[in-house]
Amino acid sequence: AQKITQTQPGMFVQEKEAVTLDCTYDTSDPSYGLFWYKQPSSGEMIFLIYQGSYDQQNATEGRYSLNFQKARKSANLVISASQLGDSAMYFCAMREGEGSGGSNYKLTFGKGTLLTVNP
Amino acid sequence: ETGVTQTPRHLVMGMTNKKSLKCEQHLGHNAMYWYKQSAKKPLELMFVYNFKEQTENNSVPSRFSPECPNSSHLFLHLHTLQPEDSALYLCASSPKLVYEQFFGPGTRLTVL
Numbered sequence: 001a002q003k004i005t006q007t008q009p010g011m012f013v014q015e016k017e018a019v020t021l022d023c024t025y026d027t028s029d030p031s032y033g034l035f036w037y038k039q040p041s042s043g044e045m046i047f048l049i050y051q052g053s054y055d056q057q058n059a060t061e062g063r064y065s066l067n068f069q070k071a072r073k074s075a076n077l078v079i080s081a082s083q084l085g086d087s088a089m090y091f092c093a094m095r096e097g098e099g100s101g102g103s104n105y106k107l108t109f110g111k112g113t114l115l116t117v118n119p
Numbered sequence: 120e121t122g123v124t125q126t127p128r129h130l131v132m133g134m135t136n137k138k139s140l141k142c143e144q145h146l147g148h149n150a151m152y153w154y155k156q157s158a159k160k161p162l163e164l165m166f167v168y169n170f171k172e173q174t175e176n177n178s179v180p181s182r183f184s185p186e187c188p189n190s191s192h193l194f195l196h197l198h199t200l201q202p203e204d205s206a207l208y209l210c211a212s213s214p215k216l217v218y219e220q221f222f223g224p225g226t227r228l229t230v231l
Contacts, residue, residue, distance in 0.1 A: 004161070037222075043128075043207055045162075045222035091162065095217075105150070105216035106175075109162040 003027065004092050004110035011115050013082045020067070021077040021113045023092030032096045034075040035107065036066065039089040048090075051075055082117045089114050122146065123223035125210050131229045134200060140226045142193040142210030150216045151193040153185060156207040156225070168193060169216050200230045 005024045013019035025034065036048040051059045051066045059066040067076040079086055092110045123144045132138050144151065153165040167175035168187040182204075184196040193210055207227050211220040 035219075043209070043225035043227070045209060045211070047219055047221070050219065093162075105167070105213075106164055107162075107220065111159065111161050 002110075003108045004094055006092055006110035006113050008113045009111075011113055013079075013115065013117055015084060015117055015119050016081055018078060018080045019082055019115065021079070021090050021092075021115065023075045023077065023110060025073050025075060025092070025094050027073075027094065027096050029096040032094055034066070034068070035093040035095070036064070036075075036077045037091045037093060037109075038086075039091060039112070041088070045091070049077070079115075084117050084119060087115060087117045123210060123212055123221055125208075125223040125226050127226060128224065129227045129229075131231065132197070132200065133231050134202070136200075137196070137198040139197065140195040140208055140210075140228075142195075142212075142223055144191055144193075144210075144212040144221070144223075146212060146214075146221060148212035148214050148221070149190050150213045150218075151187060151190070152211040152213075152220060153193065153195055154209040154211065154222075156209055158206075162209070166195075167216070174216070197228075200228075202230050204228065205230045 003026050032053045034051045038046045049059050049061045049064045051068045058068050063080045065078045089112045091112045093107045126141045150169045152167050155163045164177050165179045166185045171187050182199050186194040207225045209225045210223040213220045
C-alpha cells in the first residue's frame, strides 16, 4: 500500500489565485513528520514546509501553508497568490518515527503533482 | 560555491561503460544520500552515509557502487547499467540523519 498518495497528477491555477495540492498519508506510527518539496524543471528538490504530527497549529511559511487534518490523514499544501515561478512538480513526503530518538530518517515520497500557473 | 552540487548534470552512457556521479556539499553536513527518480515513480532512496559510514543500502543492484571518502563528498560508481536505470539521480545532505535534507540539482542519466 502506498504511504503517500497525491491524487492530482496535474493542476492548473491562474496567476495570483490560491491553489491546494492534495496529499494523504498512511501510517500507524503516532509520531511522524510531513514535508512538501518543490521540484522545478531544473531538477533540484526545494524544501518548502514541514508539519510534525504533534504540532498543534498548521505550519505556514510565507505563501505556503499546510492544511493538516490528522483524523483524515491529510496534509494538503496551500499556495496563496500564485506566481509564474510556482510552476513546478510538488512532492509530499513523510518521515515516520519522529520522536523515536532519531532512529528513522527515511523520507517516503508521493508521485507528485505538476502545477502550472497561467498568466 | 554553496549548497549541494552534482556533476555531471547530464550523462549518456552505453551499457558497457563505467562512469561516476559526483556529489559535493558545502553545508558542513554529516549525512549524505543518493536517490533515484524515475519517470512516474516516487523518489526512491538508494544509499545513506552518516559520518562516511554507509547506514543504508536499499536493495540496490551491485552495478551501483557508492563511495563516501569524507562527509563532503559522495560518489556513485556505475558499471554495466541497463536501460531501465535511466533516471534522475539526486544527492541530498543533512546536518544529521533525522534533520531536513537539502537536495542537489541531480544528474540526468540516460543508458543506451
